[in-house]
Amino acid sequence: MIRYIWFAVFLSGIQAKSAQARQCDKTLAGKVIDFHDGVPLEGAKIIVNNITVYTDKEGKYIINGLCATSYAFTVSHEDCDSQVITINMNDVSVKNFYLEHHYTDLDQVDVLSQSEKKATNSQNEGRLNKKQLEEYGGLSLGDALTEISGVTSLNSGNTIVKPVIQGLHSSRIIMMNNGVRQEDQEWGEEHAPNLDINAFNNIKVIKGAGALQYGGNAIGGVIIAENKLTTLQDTIFGKSQVTASTNGRGGSANTTVNLGLKNGWAAKFQGTAKHYGDSEAPDYVLSNSGHREQSFSTVFGYSDFKQGFEGYYSFYNATQGILRASHIGNVSDLIRAINSPVPLVINDFTYDINAPKQETQHHLAKIKAYSRFKSLGKLEVQYSFQYNNRKEFDIRRGDDRNKASVDLDLITHAVEGSFLFDANDEFTKNIGVQYTYQINTPNPETGVRRLIPDYEEMSLGTYAVTEFNLNDRLKIDAGVRYDFVTIDAQKYYEKTRWNEKGYDTDFSNIIIAEEGDQWLTDPKFDYHSVSASAGLNFSYGESNTVLLNVSYANRAPNPVELFSDGLHHSAAIIELGDLRFDQEKALKLSLSSIHANVFNSGNITVSPHLSSIKDFILLEPTGLELLTRGAFPVWEYKQTDALLYGVDIDYNIDITKDLQFHTGFSYIYGQNTKENEPLIAMPAPNFRSALHYEKEHWSVSLTNTTAFKQDRYPNNNFFHDVIESGEIVPKLVDISTPPDGYSIFGLSGSYHFSIWSPKDFKLGANITNIFNTSYRDYLNRQRFYADNAGRNLTLNLIFNF
Amino acid sequence: MKRIHLFLVLLVGVILTSCKNDDDAPAPVNEEETITTVKLTVTETGTNNTQTYIWKDETADKITLKANAAYQASVQFLDESDPSDAEDITLEVVEEKDEHFVFYTTTASGVSFASASGDTIDSDKVGINIKTDWTIGDAATGKITVYLIHEPTTKTGTTRDAFGGETDIEVSFDVEIK
Numbered sequence: 011m012i013r014y015i016w017f018a019v020f021l022s023g024i025q026a027k028s029a030q031a032r033q034c035d036k037t038l039a040g041k042v043i044d045f046h047d048g049v050p051l052e053g054a055k056i057i058v059n060n061i062t063v064y065t066d067k068e069g070k071y072i073i074n075g076l077c078a079t080s081y082a083f084t085v086s087h088e089d090c091d092s093q094v095i096t097i098n099m100n101d102v103s104v105k106n107f108y109l110e111h112h113y114t115d116l117d118q119v120d121v122l123s124q125s126e127k128k129a130t131n132s133q134n135e136g137r138l139n140k141k142q143l144e145e146y147g148g149l150s151l152g153d154a155l156t157e158i159s160g161v162t163s164l165n166s167g168n169t170i171v172k173p174v175i176q177g178l179h180s181s182r183i184i185m186m187n188n189g190v191r192q193e194d195q196e197w198g199e200e201h202a203p204n205l206d207i208n209a210f211n212n213i214k215v216i217k218g219a220g221a222l223q224y225g226g227n228a229i230g231g232v233i234i235a236e237n238k239l240t241t242l243q244d245t246i247f248g249k250s251q252v253t254a255s256t257n258g259r260g261g262s263a264n265t266t267v268n269l270g271l272k273n274g275w276a277a278k279f280q281g282t283a284k285h286y287g288d289s290e291a292p293d294y295v296l297s298n299s300g301h302r303e304q305s306f307s308t309v310f311g312y313s314d315f316k317q318g319f320e321g322y323y324s325f326y327n328a329t330q331g332i333l334r335a336s337h338i339g340n341v342s343d344l345i346r347a348i349n350s351p352v353p354l355v356i357n358d359f360t361y362d363i364n365a366p367k368q369e370t371q372h373h374l375a376k377i378k379a380y381s382r383f384k385s386l387g388k389l390e391v392q393y394s395f396q397y398n399n400r401k402e403f404d405i406r407r408g409d410d411r412n413k414a415s416v417d418l419d420l421i422t423h424a425v426e427g428s429f430l431f432d433a434n435d436e437f438t439k440n441i442g443v444q445y446t447y448q449i450n451t452p453n454p455e456t457g458v459r460r461l462i463p464d465y466e467e468m469s470l471g472t473y474a475v476t477e478f479n480l481n482d483r484l485k486i487d488a489g490v491r492y493d494f495v496t497i498d499a500q501k502y503y504e505k506t507r508w509n510e511k512g513y514d515t516d517f518s519n520i521i522i523a524e525e526g527d528q529w530l531t532d533p534k535f536d537y538h539s540v541s542a543s544a545g546l547n548f549s550y551g552e553s554n555t556v557l558l559n560v561s562y563a564n565r566a567p568n569p570v571e572l573f574s575d576g577l578h579h580s581a582a583i584i585e586l587g588d589l590r591f592d593q594e595k596a597l598k599l600s601l602s603s604i605h606a607n608v609f610n611s612g613n614i615t616v617s618p619h620l621s622s623i624k625d626f627i628l629l630e631p632t633g634l635e636l637l638t639r640g641a642f643p644v645w646e647y648k649q650t651d652a653l654l655y656g657v658d659i660d661y662n663i664d665i666t667k668d669l670q671f672h673t674g675f676s677y678i679y680g681q682n683t684k685e686n687e688p689l690i691a692m693p694a695p696n697f698r699s700a701l702h703y704e705k706e707h708w709s710v711s712l713t714n715t716t717a718f719k720q721d722r723y724p725n726n727n728f729f730h731d732v733i734e735s736g737e738i739v740p741k742l743v744d745i746s747t748p749p750d751g752y753s754i755f756g757l758s759g760s761y762h763f764s765i766w767s768p769k770d771f772k773l774g775a776n777i778t779n780i781f782n783t784s785y786r787d788y789l790n791r792q793r794f795y796a797d798n799a800g801r802n803l804t805l806n807l808i809f810n811f
Numbered sequence: 812m813k814r815i816h817l818f819l820v821l822l823v824g825v826i827l828t829s830c831k832n833d834d835d836a837p838a839p840v841n842e843e844e845t846i847t848t849v850k851l852t853v854t855e856t857g858t859n860n861t862q863t864y865i866w867k868d869e870t871a872d873k874i875t876l877k878a879n880a881a882y883q884a885s886v887q888f889l890d891e892s893d894p895s896d897a898e899d900i901t902l903e904v905v906e907e908k909d910e911h912f913v914f915y916t917t918t919a920s921g922v923s924f925a926s927a928s929g930d931t932i933d934s935d936k937v938g939i940n941i942k943t944d945w946t947i948g949d950a951a952t953g954k955i956t957v958y959l960i961h962e963p964t965t966k967t968g969t970t971r972d973a974f975g976g977e978t979d980i981e982v983s984f985d986v987e988i989k
Contacts, residue, residue, distance in 0.1 A: 339961070339978030346972055354975055355964075405961070405977065454838040464837045500837050525839040526893065636869045638846045638888075640981030733916045733956050734970060 034077035036099045041069040042085060045108040045315055045384065054087040054109065085109060108384075109315075129214050129234055130221050131477050131487040132545025132559040134602045134617045134658070136161065137214040143207060144808060145758070145776065148253035148262040148284065151207040155233065158215050159674030160617070160658035162693040165790040166200040168289050168799045169301040169330050170368070173203070174789065175217050176619060177654055177678045177692050178230030181568040186224055186234045188309070188322050190376050190394040193422040193448060197568040200791060204326045204372035204398060206305035208251070208264040208282045210235040217619070217658075218600050219563035220543030222473045222491040223428065223442060227539065227565035229596040229623065239276040239309055239320070240268045250809045257802035258301070259359070260286030274318070277310035287361035288331075292782045292800035297357040298334040298364055303327070319379040326372040331363040335795045337405050340640030341730050344794070345741050353796045365403040369414075373397040387431040396422040416461050417453035422446060436479040444471045450569065459576055462569040463501035470494045475543075485547045493539040495566045499573065502528040507575055507586075517589060535572070537593055539564035553606035553613075561598050567591040571627050571647045577637075584635055586646045594649075595624040612663030612671075619656060626652035628682070628690065631726045641730060643743075650684040654692075673699040679722070688722035694751065694788055707763065713756040720748040720788045749793055752785035754778070760806075767811075774806035841893055846900050848889040849957060849982045853945070856881040866957075866982040867891070874955060874986040876922075882945040883927055886913055886957060888980060904959065905941060908933040912966050913940035914958040914974060919986050921948015922955070937966045947988055956983045 042054035050069020085107045086092035136158030146154035152171030164172040185192040194204040216232040254261035264282035284303040289296045311320030335353030376394035402416035428442030448467040452460040475489030523530040545559030574587040600619040656678035680689030696717040729740040760774035782801040786793040849866040864872040888900040915924040926938025964975030
């Protein structure tokens with residue numbers, strides 16, 4: 011509103027001036043042209059004083075009867091940002107106006123309306139809407155993403171939640187934090203993404219490796235989280251949200267403020283705090299499962315249709331308790347823990363978080379600039395810096411009691427540039443180059459041998475992707491990418507382990523020093539990766555679309571797969587990596603059949619997919635090692651071949667105008683084809699359904715999550731001798747059998763009301779696990795020790811301003 | 812805009828030149844809290860017949876005892892990962908006596924263990940079995956297993972399961988009673 015007032019003041023000033031000028035026989039003529047492809051715009055509107063003219067088919071206009079003075083011309087076209095240009099009629103008689111017709115490409119999407127645009131042409135994608143993001147404001151990104159069919163989560167308790175895309179996770183997924191590839195030790199199965207869901211207003215998931223501009227090694231897929239600036243001018247608006255939950259007896263608060271200044275400058279500030287104590291399962295307290303989180307982010311920038319820049323900084327700090335009962339001394343303890351129906355340690359509820367716990371911090375700063383070139387396209391350059399610190403605390407003795415067992419510093423610099431040739435909308439090309447330099451420094455003060463070593467990693471990637479509209483119905487895409495990755499590590503190996511792994515024969519040349527019973531080695535590895543993708547997007551009939559994509563990707567082994575050798579307390583296993591690993595090579599075929607109207611009874615999307623992964627790296631038990639602590643199973647990383655296939659199905663129907671039903675189903679089959687046994691940790695078939703009723707001011711949803719029992723799993727069980735009442739008894743250590751299936755109901759409701767402006771408040775209530783069902787999930791690493799969390803009532807108040 | 816581009820170019824330069832960092836070797840880590848050795852010093856009651864039995868590097872000495880005799884045993888937990896600087900972790904266990912408990916169990920029938928006089932007593936007046944009296948029955952063979960339990964939920968019981976907590980040490984010795 012304010013900007014119109016300014017404009018009116020401005021115009022009236024000019025009018026006063028023009029009245030003094032007598033000669034009013036000037037003419038201005040020219041064209042209105044689409045800046046980005048040079049096409050003349052028909053029907054563009056030009057307003058000066060009280061004169062309004064429109065351009066003709068060739069984009070031409072002519073305005074007569076202008077006086078010899080300065081005028082402000084307002085040029086506009088539907089779907090374009092209008093432009094105000096001041097011209098002195100003493101000097102000019104011909105003027106072409108350039109308007110940007112495709113403002114969505116300029117990242118100028120209004121924060122209030124989500125971008126519906128897909129990130130790729132032919133890949134199966136899912137996205138979270140604004141309402142879902144708000145509902146999960148007090149939880150984590152990994153929780154929210156499970157709303158998307160085919161996306162499940164790998165949990166360590168209920169706060170450490172990692173997304174799993176069609177059975178794959180960790181290093182096989184790329185997480186984009188506002189245009190920057192997040193580097194936060196994502197290889198770890200109990201390392202959750204170090205970012206806050208409230209920092210983003212748009213989250214998409216690409217279920218495949220074909221989005222080559224983000225990286226070449228995303229065998230599982232890409233998660234894109236974006237935080238966009240407002241394009242509105244002279245405005246300030248925002249949102250505050252407070253949540254309070256009964257389970258964990260805590261809550262969260264977050265606030266976002268958007269600022270739109272004149273002339274295209276804008277800024278956004280956002281902060282979140284979360285504070286929870288121990289969670290509770292239906293029958294007991296999940297001791298030491300509390301959670302704290304503070305995060306802050308800011309974006310600022312300038313943008314117009316020719317050029318712009320953006321600065322972004324985000325900070326994330328979290329302390330997460332790990333279930334006390336999951337800290338295991340040795341195999342005998344593990345047997346006791348598995349066989350006990352309740353966790354071995356149950357204390358009274360507390361907000362305190364003791365060891366075992368994780369403390370993580372992530373700083374991310376970036377600057378990005380773009381410039382558009384007339385009738386050519388858009389150049390974008392970006393530099394980003396990330397600093398990640400991860401501390402993991404085990405239960406320790408003596409002076410080391412308060413020392414972290416793992417303390418890793420990871421610094422990442424990335425420079426990237428891309429050029430999007432979009433002058434021809436029917437045939438766009440995007441080329442780019444990315445350079446990343448990373449340095450990992452484990453702190454030796456922990457007094458525990460490093461889980462992953464000191465290393466430097468450099469990677470250089472370059473890609474070209476293109477989209478081509480063959481006709482109105484068929485759009486094809488193709489892309490190719492090459493990455494060079496080099497890792498230079500310095501690692502200590504215990505001599506006994508070194509020999510045991512056979513490195514004394516294969517790698518004796520990398521030993522650089524001797525230190526007591528350890529070798530200092532200097533492993534250097536280079537990897538050349540080629541990825542490619544091709545696909546099509548075909549519409550037929552009135553409302554049907556089919557997406558078909560084939561992609562090939564390589565993934566270099568991550569540091570833990572190469573280097574790990576040590577005791578892992580949360581699993582009571584010794585994990586061994588292997589220096590000999592080659593890259594994983596994945597071929598994926600995906601299809602999506604989208605039918606917006608099936609016989610007038612709703613819309614359905616069926617997305618089958620098939621992946622064949624050669625040299626798939628997985629962890630497998632190989633033996634038992636005897637320490638003074640007792641016996642420990644040894645698990646070694648192995649390369650094998652894997653076959654994965656499955657289907658995601660989404661179905662929506664509007665039962666009445668106000669009542670909607672949705673269900674999503676996903677199934678995945680994973681097989682280790684070399685050993686001919688099922689792959690471990692594949693999500694069980696599951697349904698997520700919701701019945702949603704919405705009236706003007708309020709809405710109610712009944713939701714259900716049903717997971718079947720996973721019947722396909724590798725049998726890694728073993729027997730272990732235990733002395734019981736004077737007898738040696740061999741006991742089965744069942745670490746393989748998945749828990750039973752479950753069905754959990756939830757109910758949520760919200761009510762909009764108005765205090766200062768229409769619908770500025772929203773009050774919501776949400777109950778999860780209504781019937782307080784005791785259950786365990788196959789993809790929860792703490793399933794051996796405790797049930798999942800029980801009923802939780804969350805109240806949620808949102809104030810929009 | 813020009814200035815931004817220049818800035819980026821400079822940054823790239825800085826990063827590329829700062830990548831040469833191959834010089835310092837990381838400091839070695841010698842794990843201090845590892846207990847490498849468990850030592851039992853066993854003395855036949857009323858005599859000076861003392862034997863030590865050691866568990867180290869996955870192998871244990873065989874314990875030989877006389878039938879129907881009585882012994883006094885004391886246990887030591889040692890960190891000998893640095894042979895020139897062996898550390899006695901038993902001192903730490905004694906210091907943190909409330910959070911520790913040593914438990915013995917055996918498959919040799921007729922052998923029983925009890926806290927001895929001179930044992931370390933915790934604040935609940937429970938001996939934590941650093942020093943124990945062993946009562947031996949008839950001839951038999953089997954295993955004696957020693958546990959060091961950290962933060963046990965209780966200090967009374969007859970099986971390992973009864974104590975809860977976490978196992979810091981679990982080592983077995985073959986035993987022959989003749």
